[in-house]
Amino acid sequence: MDQSHLTLISFGYFEKDFLEKVAEAVMHEFNHPSRIREGHIDLSEFFDAGRRQYNANQLLHLVDSMSLPECLKTIGLFNVDLFIPILTYIFGQAALGGKSGIASLYRLNNEYYGMPADKALLLERFKKEVIHELGHTFGLIHCNSPVCVMRSSTYVEDIDQKEMHLCDRCRSQIKVI
Amino acid sequence: MNKEEKMSRKISILIVDDEESVRDSLNSWFTEDGYYVKCAENAKRALSILESEEFDIILADLKMPGMDGLEMLRRIKALNKESIVIMMTAFATVDTAVKALKDGAFDYVTKPFDPDDLSHLIRNASKQIVLKEENENLKKKVFSLENVDDIIGSSESMQQVLKEVESVAQSSSSVIITGESGTGKELIARAIHFNSPRKFYPLVSVHCGALTESLLESELFGHEKGAFTGALYNRKGRFEMADNGTLFLDEIATISGKMQVELLRVLETKSFMRVGGNKEISSDFRLICATNRDLKMMVEKGEFREDLYYRLNVVNIHVPPLRERKDDIPLLADYFIKKYCTSMNRPLVSIDAAALKRMEEYAFPGNIRELENMIERAIVIGNGRKIHLKDLPIAREEISSSVESLNDLEKTFIRQILNKYDWNISRAAKALQVDRVTLYNKIKKYGLKSPE
Numbered sequence: 001m002d003q004s005h006l007t008l009i010s011f012g013y014f015e016k017d018f019l020e021k022v023a024e025a026v027m028h029e030f031n032h033p034s035r036i037r038e039g040h041i042d043l044s045e046f047f048d049a050g051r052r053q054y055n056a057n058q059l060l061h062l063v064d065s066m067s068l069p070e071c072l073k074t075i076g077l078f079n080v081d082l083f084i085p086i087l088t089y090i091f092g093q094a095a096l097g098g099k100s101g102i103a104s105l106y107r108l109n110n111e112y113y114g115m116p117a118d119k120a121l122l123l124e125r126f127k128k129e130v131i132h133e134l135g136h137t138f139g140l141i142h143c144n145s146p147v148c149v150m151r152s153s154t155y156v157e158d159i160d161q162k163e164m165h166l167c168d169r170c171r172s173q174i175k176v177i
Numbered sequence: 178m179n180k181e182e183k184m185s186r187k188i189s190i191l192i193v194d195d196e197e198s199v200r201d202s203l204n205s206w207f208t209e210d211g212y213y214v215k216c217a218e219n220a221k222r223a224l225s226i227l228e229s230e231e232f233d234i235i236l237a238d239l240k241m242p243g244m245d246g247l248e249m250l251r252r253i254k255a256l257n258k259e260s261i262v263i264m265m266t267a268f269a270t271v272d273t274a275v276k277a278l279k280d281g282a283f284d285y286v287t288k289p290f291d292p293d294d295l296s297h298l299i300r301n302a303s304k305q306i307v308l309k310e311e312n313e314n315l316k317k318k319v320f321s322l323e324n325v326d327d328i329i330g331s332s333e334s335m336q337q338v339l340k341e342v343e344s345v346a347q348s349s350s351s352v353i354i355t356g357e358s359g360t361g362k363e364l365i366a367r368a369i370h371f372n373s374p375r376k377f378y379p380l381v382s383v384h385c386g387a388l389t390e391s392l393l394e395s396e397l398f399g400h401e402k403g404a405f406t407g408a409l410y411n412r413k414g415r416f417e418m419a420d421n422g423t424l425f426l427d428e429i430a431t432i433s434g435k436m437q438v439e440l441l442r443v444l445e446t447k448s449f450m451r452v453g454g455n456k457e458i459s460s461d462f463r464l465i466c467a468t469n470r471d472l473k474m475m476v477e478k479g480e481f482r483e484d485l486y487y488r489l490n491v492v493n494i495h496v497p498p499l500r501e502r503k504d505d506i507p508l509l510a511d512y513f514i515k516k517y518c519t520s521m522n523r524p525l526v527s528i529d530a531a532a533l534k535r536m537e538e539y540a541f542p543g544n545i546r547e548l549e550n551m552i553e554r555a556i557v558i559g560n561g562r563k564i565h566l567k568d569l570p571i572a573r574e575e576i577s578s579s580v581e582s583l584n585d586l587e588k589t590f591i592r593q594i595l596n597k598y599d600w601n602i603s604r605a606a607k608a609l610q611v612d613r614v615t616l617y618n619k620i621k622k623y624g625l626k627s628p629e
Contacts, residue, residue, distance in 0.1 A: 043449055048328070051417060055203065057201065071338060080392065084198070084202040084289075085198045085199050085202060085288070085294075086198075086199050086202045086203055086206075086265075086288055086289050086290065087206075087289050087290060087291070087292050087295065088289050088290065088292070089291075089292070090292065093205065095205070095367050096205060096208055096209055132272065141208065141209050141210065141211045142209055142210045142211060152209075152210060152296065154291070154292040154293035154296055155293060
């Protein structure tokens with residue numbers, strides 16, 4: 001098998017249709033075939049009782065260890081609240097120029113903010129978040145363009161402001177291994 | 178485009194924390210944001226990094242084994258007072274926060290922080306850095322424009338002179354200012370001095386041409402009591418008075434051969450003795466000379482010492498004569514009108530188009546000094562509202578070289594007389610020794626019109 005696949009590993013419950021749409025968006029954006037795998041692990045190991053959140057650094061290590069040699073990049077998809085020690089929460093993170101990243105649906109849900117559920121919006125946000133983390137694995141840093149998917153987003157509203165695509169400048173800077 | 182993007186260089190951040198996970202998280206977070214990041218696991222390591230490398234922002238944990246954050250903050254501030262240090266802590270207490278801020282910390286944050294807070298914090302610090310750099314740049318710009326308000330001129334040649342002043346001001350090199358009499362050489366010397374690091378010390382001027390050789394010697398070197406008849410007290414010379422400042426020698430070409438030798442010796446050793454004294458006195462001054470003569474030619478003729486010439490002529494600034502920068506005449510006229518009307522407590526007058534045109538045609542052998550005197554005189558003798566051609570001493574010289582026929586000559590002359598008498602027909606007719614009707618007919622014939 002050639003080393004050109006982008007792999008999405010889902011941890012926890014995701015609708016099949018939902019995942020396929022994310023995989024399709026990823027494939028379209030990076031022009032590489034993508035595929036979906038399921039990860040079966042006990043997430044309680046990564047739970048920090050004091051913060052009632054999941055340790056994103058440890059989860060990134062886990063995904064990295066699960067990444068297969070034939071995969072170009074691997075992104076772990078979660079449905080739990082992620083944190084890193086220094087920050088109160090994160091939407092996702094990735095190794096810059098590395099092989100893997102993680103992204104969580106948890107804080108992308110409208111319900112989390114006391115708003116009515118919006119499945120289409122959730123899908124859109126998640127696609128952007130996964131593409132954003134994949135961008136980091138391709139060596140891209142945050143972009144200043146207000147519409148580029150690589151723009152840094154600290155609030156969910158920031159994610160809605162940007163588009164699902166890389167700007168021309170970021171696209172030209174992608175480092176393909 | 179925001180401020181950070183405007184910066185051509187990357188902002189650098191040093192992270193100091195004993196916890197590896199914190200260092201790693203912050204490192205990847207800031208790297209993804211496009212900053213240059215380095216990490217240190219303790220204060221000692223951070224300080225040794227800071228000795229060899231400068232960082233824009235230092236993000237440091239307050240509680241660390243060994244040297245704590247507050248102690249490190251003090252040491253960082255001792256190394257570089259301008260450093261931006263942000264303290265992080267897991268336990269927020271008002272006391273430590275106040276202490277950190279009092280000791281010069283830029284900000285204080287409690288771990289863990291919101292991603293947005295972190296971005297804001299660094300953005301604010303970056304803004305501070307950009308502002309500081311902008312401020313420094315502006316200071317330089319303002320600095321370059323300081324004290325040149327009395328040098329008027331937007332013409333290219335004058336702007337070039339100002340550029341040279343700006344570039345030479347910061348050094349201590351000797352400068353020769355050349356230019357015709359009345360071009361403002363002394364103003365240029367003042368501009369150099371007041372934009373130089375010596376500006377807080379005196380600018381001492383000596384007009385060499387006005388003094389005899391012995392007087393000049395005593396003036397420059399000073400004298401001891403009893404050095405010569407009349408020397409009743411010890412007196413400091415100009416060399417001494419200009420210590421740390423600037424010495425301006427005007428009309429340098431007029432000094433005698435003996436003075437040239439003595440001046441050269443002082444310039445070479447930066448020390449001298451007072452007349453009649455035996456104590457070596459040293460003085461650190463910058464020398465600016467001015468002359469309206471061609472020193473090079475004088476050197477060739479053997480009238481000026483070549484070694485002194487080269488010692489003085491490190492930088493040469495040539496001030497152009499007024500006839501080579503005619504564009505500046507209206508500006509200068511305006512400037513002097515304001516100056517004299519204000520000092521004479523009169524309402525501001527304007528200048529008649531014909532008068533201004535004549536001024537622009539005039540060669541001004543006496544340069545700006547002549548222009549200045551001309552305006553002052555016109556304000557004194559004028560009607561208090563407007564400066565007319567007749568108020569200028571150059572009015573009478575107006576003889577049109579393009580005139581060939583007798584008719585043209587008559588037309589020009591009548592216009593001149595009419596202008597002179599403010600188009601008062603009776604007085605003009607009287608001056609021309611014709612009756613008023615004849616004058617009216619002539620005006621009609623030549624289609625003459627009052628300028629107002």
